[in-house]
Amino acid sequence: AQTVTQSQPEMSVQEAETVTLSCTYDTSESDYYLFWYKQPPSRQMILVIRQEAYKQQNATENRFSVNFQKAAKSFSLKISDSQLGDAAMYFCAYRTDNNAGNMLTFGGGTRLMVKP
Amino acid sequence: GAGVSQSPRYKVAKRGRDVALRCDSISGHVTLYWYRQTLGQGSEVLTYSQSDAQRDKSGRPSGRFSAERPERSVSTLKIQRTEQGDSAVYLCASSLPWTPNTEAFFGQGTRLTVV
Numbered sequence: 001a002q003t004v005t006q007s008q009p010e011m012s013v014q015e016a017e018t019v020t021l022s023c024t025y026d027t028s029e030s031d032y033y034l035f036w037y038k039q040p041p042s043r044q045m046i047l048v049i050r051q052e053a054y055k056q057q058n059a060t061e062n063r064f065s066v067n068f069q070k071a072a073k074s075f076s077l078k079i080s081d082s083q084l085g086d087a088a089m090y091f092c093a094y095r096t097d098n099n100a101g102n103m104l105t106f107g108g109g110t111r112l113m114v115k116p
Numbered sequence: 117g118a119g120v121s122q123s124p125r126y127k128v129a130k131r132g133r134d135v136a137l138r139c140d141s142i143s144g145h146v147t148l149y150w151y152r153q154t155l156g157q158g159s160e161v162l163t164y165s166q167s168d169a170q171r172d173k174s175g176r177p178s179g180r181f182s183a184e185r186p187e188r189s190v191s192t193l194k195i196q197r198t199e200q201g202d203s204a205v206y207l208c209a210s211s212l213p214w215t216p217n218t219e220a221f222f223g224q225g226t227r228l229t230v231v
Binding site for chain 1: 227
């Protein structure tokens with residue numbers, strides 16, 4: 001079974017600064033997908049970024065980028081130029097690469113606070 | 117609607133009572149998931165269905181949890197004989213038929229409090 005671990009229950013960053021959220025996972029599979037989701041107080045999960053395990057290049061979406069270390073099974077999220085609207089819960093998630101639908105395994109989440 | 121909608125947003129239930137939570141998924145989406153989200157423990161899949169088939173995630177909670185899908189875009193999660201440990205946010209997610217690029221879309225969840 002796959003597990004996803006987020007070791008930082010809470011993180012804080014100054015507005016306009018950079019913050020990195022950590023995520024590690026455990027799997028015996030070689031092909032899979034990794035995601036970071038943002039969950040604001042409205043509770044709706046929003047996909048921030050995704051990474052295919054077979055791609056060595058780290059995914060980037062505007063101010064969001066990942067550091068994917070497949071051998072170490074690490075998948076951290078870097079938020080650059082943090083904005084007040086980035087404050088939310090962030091969940092790291094894993095999805096297997098087979099025709100099993102879209103079942104996600106989530107980490108416990110990291111609450112990000114952004115200080116003005 | 118444009119997205120996944122869940123109702124009610126908040127539900128308070130007395131211990132031992134049955135509850136039903138509704139999810140309206142995106143039209144055309146085939147696969148539908150119910151997740152239970154508890155503080156610090158992330159989200160775990162309770163059950164999911166692909167089209168009309170219902171698949172329970174093995175080993176997860178018990179026969180007290182079930183889901184019905186009376187229409188392709190509607191699912192109802194039923195919890196029988198609620199326990200205080202059932203207090204959590206219940207998230208519904210739907211997606212198109214699986215491809216490597218398929219994305220799951222989430223509703224805003226129902227926060228259930230069992231008293």
